[in-house]
Amino acid sequence: xxxxxxxxxxxxxxxxxxxxxxxxxxxxxxxxxxxxxxxxxxxxxxxxxxxxxxxxxxxxxxxxxxxxxxxxxxxxxxxxxxxxxxxxxxxxxxxxxxxxxxxxxxxxxxxxxxxxxxxxxxxxxxxxxxxxxxxxxxxxxxxxxxxxxxxxxxxxxxxxxxxxxxxxxxxxxxxxxxxxxxxxxxxxxxxxxxxxxxxxxxxxxxxxxxxxxxxxxxxxxxxxxxxxxxxxxxxxxxxxxxxxxxxxxxxxxx
Amino acid sequence: xxxxxxxxxxxxxxxxxxxxxxxxxxxxxxxxxxxxxxxxxxxxxxxxxxxxxxxxxxxxxxxxxxxxxxxxxxxxxxxxxxxxxxxxxxxxxxxxxxxxxxxxxxxxxxxxxxxxxxxxxxxxxxxxxxxxxxxxxxxxxxxxxxxxxxxxxxxxxxxxxxxxxxxxxxxxxxxxxx
Numbered sequence: 001x002x003x004x005x006x007x008x009x010x011x012x013x014x015x016x017x018x019x020x021x022x023x024x025x026x027x028x029x030x031x032x033x034x035x036x037x038x039x040x041x042x043x044x045x046x047x048x049x050x051x052x053x054x055x056x057x058x059x060x061x062x063x064x065x066x067x068x069x070x071x072x073x074x075x076x077x078x079x080x081x082x083x084x085x086x087x088x089x090x091x092x093x094x095x096x097x098x099x100x101x102x103x104x105x106x107x108x109x110x111x112x113x114x115x116x117x118x119x120x121x122x123x124x125x126x127x128x129x130x131x132x133x134x135x136x137x138x139x140x141x142x143x144x145x146x147x148x149x150x151x152x153x154x155x156x157x158x159x160x161x162x163x164x165x166x167x168x169x170x171x172x173x174x175x176x177x178x179x180x181x182x183x184x185x186x187x188x189x190x191x192x193x194x195x196x197x198x199x200x201x202x203x204x205x206x207x208x209x210x211x212x213x214x215x216x217x218x219x220x221x222x223x224x225x226x227x228x229x230x231x232x233x234x235x236x237x238x239x240x241x242x243x244x245x246x247x248x249x250x251x252x253x254x
Numbered sequence: 255x256x257x258x259x260x261x262x263x264x265x266x267x268x269x270x271x272x273x274x275x276x277x278x279x280x281x282x283x284x285x286x287x288x289x290x291x292x293x294x295x296x297x298x299x300x301x302x303x304x305x306x307x308x309x310x311x312x313x314x315x316x317x318x319x320x321x322x323x324x325x326x327x328x329x330x331x332x333x334x335x336x337x338x339x340x341x342x343x344x345x346x347x348x349x350x351x352x353x354x355x356x357x358x359x360x361x362x363x364x365x366x367x368x369x370x371x372x373x374x375x376x377x378x379x380x381x382x383x384x385x386x387x388x389x390x391x392x393x394x395x396x397x398x399x400x401x402x403x404x405x406x407x408x409x410x411x412x413x414x415x416x417x418x419x420x421x422x423x424x425x426x427x428x429x430x431x432x
Contacts, residue, residue, distance in 0.1 A: 004427045005420055006388075011362075012369035013389040015273030023286055024264050027293045031257050225265045 025164040025203055025227035029245070066185065070109040070135040073189040076182045078118070082133060082191070085116040092251045098209075098240040099141045100231075105209040105240045106137040110248065112196050121193065123176035132160065132197040134207055138188050145186025152181075155213035158192040161220075161241075163204035164227035168215050198252050204228060205245045211238040255297045264293065267310045270390055274314055277385050278321055280374070291324075292317040311396040314386065318400060365426060372422040380415040383408055 068076070070091070074083035085091065091111040098105055112132040121128045136158060140146045158179065159172035171177075175194035182189040197205055206229055210219045219239035221230050231241045255263075271292060275285035295316050373384055386397045394412075398405040420427065 009388040012366040015270045017273040017276045019272040031260050031297050226261050
């Protein structure tokens, strides 16, 4: 009888309940990430070295300044209103680069808000005016000039991701996304816009840049338990992933 | 504790910890609060968890301590009659065993409900050791450390819990033996 009772209890009291993905993501988000501080410190050191090199006129320093500014990119698309927003106090300047596959991607700036653009995005005939805009620069990692036509042929997928949401279910396409490209001096600039990402503050927020025209399930990993998203290191092409949680959160608070 | 370590912890033990929180609070909503409070506390005390030989029992002890200290906040026992239905509904919503005939699944779910209800009627000090032994599958030694009592006390409480459960579930047990 003892054995039967034990079996009954073991069976009935099996741990069957799973925490929701958003709950795990909420817990993880609350943990301060000391590594991010180190990254900022490293960026500061790079900036310091750059300033020193500038003083002696190195060619490599010129390379950093050959990018168009985000507002200039917007101007070239005919969007003066967005250009102004990208120089305003709500704009988040990031200037972080990642190189994977044959490309180098630089996330330059993000700005979010209501009616920032001259152009209104419609989705199912409904205007979407509360938007986020991300400006990125993409170039060949080997320094060879990249043209808009080449990139269009290869395809470039840029999207925000939100922790707790599967990327293949919630991405730029699901968020009434649109994009426009500017081709200048061997670099292609993309302005990606979608519904305002600030509504997801509290979650981890990412921006991805991946080769191909659509989301590739092999490029990124989604952790079902925590809802967190990461790069798949075994993917051979471009699968850049920028963690923009802090920057967007800070901009929103200000 | 870094985010990565916390993610690994949640991945490894999240289900067990959350299930324990559901059982002791009797409500998914309260379990969410307790589960969150537990892991946030664990990240503050992360030095201790890395030194502990059984991280799961350590996390459970944190959950238990928080629950005891804030019983009013998680105020379940006085409302247990109200949430019992919710809990039973949750149990019924669980995916049935694969390959079993539908009638068998219903019977198993009913058995589970009866057993869980019987466990729930135990006094806290007996109920906790039953949950830690059968649900969390901790050793007597780990239960003693988790609850903060001697091992002899754990064995004594398990024994008394079994006697009470045997009386309550006699019909079920005899049905299985027949």
